[in-house]
Amino acid sequence: MDRRGLGAFLRAQRARLQPADVGLPEGGGRRRTPGLRREEVAELSGVSSTWYTWLEQGRPIVASGQVIDALARALQLDPDRHRHLRSLAGLAPPRTTTPGRDAAPRLQRLVDNAAPNPAVVYDQHYDYVVWNEAYARVRHDPATQPPDRRNAVWMMFTDPVNRARQRCWVPSARALLSQFRTSVGQRPEDPRFTDLVDALLAASPEFREWWPDYLVREYRPTTLELDHPDAGRLTLDLYRLRPVEFPDLLLVVQIPATSDDRQRIARLL
Helix, strand or coil: HHHHHHHHHHHHHCCCCCHHHHHHCCCCCCCCCCCCHHHHHHHHHHHCCCHHHHHHHHCCCCCCCHHHHHHHHCCCCHHHHHHHHHHHHCCCCCCCCCHHHHHHHHEEEEEHCCCCCCCEEEEECEEEEEECCCHHCCCCCCCCCCHHCCEEEHHHHHCHHHHHHCCHHHHHHHHHHHHHHHHHHHHHHHHHHHHHHHHHHHHHHHHHHHHHHHCCCCCCCCCEEEEEEEEEEEEEEEEEECCCCCCEEEEEEEECCCHHHHHHHHHHC
């Protein structure tokens, strides 16, 4: 927690607002400095005036995420300022959700230009946002699934074609399940996760067997081996990245491990 920086930032944000900006009357006497008074920010945030004053002064007090978020609302911070406020308070960034339709055009150009490397972007539920032709031809074409089942975990556990191509399906499926379990744990009340888990429990014996084990593991560098019916044996190195402008989305690029693998995919395309 950067107490001095936090206090300075709060003072700067308080100074840029007028009472009318936050729905307060203009009266109250002459103001010695521009912007809102400390007691006004405290009232809008639901905290005591003394506590807020101490926070601006950099005193060693505890500021929870709930209170910091209340201050962000009271000071009408945009997403960038809100993220910076939480950083100064020693907190994780605020949780974001990027609508796929907003990100899709820009990200589609990105994955298309990644060819011949198979590339795909998932959202926080592991739903497909965009993918390129190489991914559709080498791995799986999400367009063959109904829109509510265009999901990487659903594909992994229910698509027999994908399963037949993977030489080591079990470790791959368990690794993806462990990452999915971590995401579900971060959003336990999310209805999309509830729908996916219920559907997978009904559709996949392996998912039904492994789900109660609470497999939890962060991503580790992975090499995927495939037996493709047209391209033959393929080895792909998997890379996962998060676009800075869409931090809740996940870009996965699957790079051919050798020049021979790259040539086989190029011929397939």
